[in-house]
Amino acid sequence: MHSDYDVLVIGAGSAGLSAALTLGRCRRRVLVADGGPTRNAPSGAVHSFFSRDGIRPAALLHIGREQLAPYPTVEVREFKITALTKLAQGFEATGQNGQGHPTKATARRVLLATGVDDVLPPLPGFRELWGSSVLHCPYCHGYEVRDQPLAVYGQGKAVAGLALLISRWSADVIIVTNGPGHLTDYARQRLRRQGIVVREEPIARLVGTARGGLRCVEFTDGSYIERSALFLHPPQEQRSTLAADLGARLTGKGAVWVDKNAQTTVPGLYAAGDMVPGQQQALLAAASGSKAAICLNEGLTRAEVT
Structure with missing residues (x-):
């Protein structure tokens, strides 16, 4: 044929x-x-x-x-x-x-x-900031946000591993889990030794800057943490x-x-x-x-x- x-x-x-x-x-x-x-x-x-x-x-x-x-x-x-x-x-x-x-x-x-x-979380700000300051690959984007305050989103073993990896680029890393993090005691110990804080409050939204970057992660209780970028493995x-x-x-x-x-x-x-x-x-x-x-x-x- x-x-x-x-x-x-x-x-x-x-x-x-x-x-x-x-x-x-x-x-x-x-x-x-x-x-x-x-x-x-x-x-x-x-x-x-x-x-x-x-x-x-x-x-x-x-x-x-x-x-x-x-x-x-x-x-x-x-x-x-x-x-x-x-x-x-x-x-x-x-x-x-x-x-x-x-x-x-x-x-x-x-x-x-x-x-x-990529299937992003259905929360305000994730899609809008995707590719600029909501990022998936530290090898692609970690150097550009080095030494800045960073967040890592997720739960369980995957988020712990990603956060520990991200700590290669910044000493200021916080995990946000949007509810229970489902982290083992061993994972929490490893994160503490690296100085990585875990925040398990429900997230309301990501707030961006006028130039399209990330300004902060806002929780449903009104509190927030200022971050320059957020990594996740969606x-x-x-x-x-x-x-x-x-x-x-x-x-x-x-x-x-x-x-x-x-x-x-x-x-x-x-x-x-x-x-x-x-x-x-x-x-x-x-x-x-x-x-x-x-x-x-x-x-x-x-x-x-x-």
């Missing part, structure tokens, strides 16, 4: 564009389907990205697209895919183009790079249901399971970036996309030279 493309890459973030670059250099016919803004779009900068530390997320993606231009077999276009159908020899994707018109494409293989969404959910709709295996945490070659449990369907298990960072997503592209090309080559 003839397909429009060798590989359909769904997602135009770091993982998707990196995969497209590698595949373009392999002279593969590639369509990158851009379905909208990336997860890190609200962030002021991308950090710890070799050669691009501090670049704005949109600027990084612009460079990524520019560097695809020399490769004539690679196409990037707006294409919000709503359904992916397994065919005898590939896949068919259907959805809408940038003008909202129905469109479709076929490909021998598909690489999902659709990412995840739950995540897949941005797209395409993998699950095809019956791909998910992990217990909701990530799309892949083998050592970046392939899901659906033959011909690959996945890369934040949507698969592992640490999450733009540079790591780009590396994941490149690795998946190599595996894709080698798999296609084996099928072609039998």
